[in-house]
Amino acid sequence: MTQEPQTVCVFCGSSFGNKPQFAEEAAKLGTELAKRSWGLVYGGGSTGLMGAVARGCATNGGYVHGIIPEALISRERVEDKKEVANGNGRADVGDASNNKEDEFNAKLKESIDNHDGSTPIPDSKEYGKTTLVKDMHTRKRLMGQEASAFIALPGGYGTLEELMEVVTWQQLNIHNKPIVIFNIDGFYDNFLKFIKDAIASEFVSVKNGQIIKVANTVEEVLDAIENYKVPEGRFNLNWSST
Structure with a gap:
């Protein structure tokens, strides 16, 4: 059994998706993280599943650290209200906090001209601490450094890219942190079939498939982290500097 992690990194969509359970389960995950005193580091958005998991954790007293590039503020910090207005979002998730989001977004925008690539924004009751960075590479590096484990919720291209990067890093022995897919309503079924096909075609070893x-x-996600065992068969590479 691995040591209980202090902070988990969650990858997920900045949209709500088309099923209420996506946001509902994201919020439940955030709430349970707070109950267990596990911290959350994530992509810093207030929209979609990002906002749901962050609010679920932060509003229940949990530690939340969002890391967001300057260029994505307009996309991942304000468009959730547009989604709610268009009927694509969850009104119960977005409407109540719109005024506070406006205030928080204003603080973000005020900091843009002065940030040095790693700028903390004043804490928010809804989203915890936010760090504004210059680019995606810095965002992912800081998230990976702070995390003790990784969880992937439903999302799009960005979520899949983030997930596969940390999987590849583990295969290459860059880290040995738990990685768990939260397969809400079978969202990842086709992706899991791809992994099975890659193993069958001998592009991924059986052991690395683990x-x-x-x-x-939510309970299965956190249990999987607590009981995670690093699989054998990873590439035995030495990444320490000489």
Whole structure:
């Protein structure tokens, strides 16, 4: 059994998706993280599943650290209200906090001209601490450094790219942190079939196929992290500087 992690990194969409359970389960995950005194580091957005998991954790007293590039503020910090207005979002998730989001977004925008690539924004009750960075590479590096484990919720291209990067890093022995897919309503079923096909075609070894664990409920996600065992068969590479 691995040591209980202090902070987990969550990858997920900045949209709500088309099923209410996506946002509902994201919020439940954030709430349970707070109950267990596990911290959350994530992509810093207030929209979609990002906002749901962050609010679920922060409003229940949990530690939340969002890391967002300057260029994505307009996309991942304000468009959730547009989604709610268009009927694509969850009104119960977005409407109540719109005024506070306006205030928080204003603080973000005020900091843009002065940030040095790693600028903390004043804490928010809804989203915890936010760090504004210059680019995606810095965002992912800081998230990975702070995290003790990784969880992937439903999302799009960016979520899949973030997930596969940390999986590849584990295969290359850059880290040995738990990686769990939260397969809400079977969202990742086709992706999991791809992994099975890659193993069958001998592009991924059977042992490296065990790097990712799959869970269908919040409880299963956190149990998978607590009981994670680093698989054998990873590449035995030395990444320490000489």
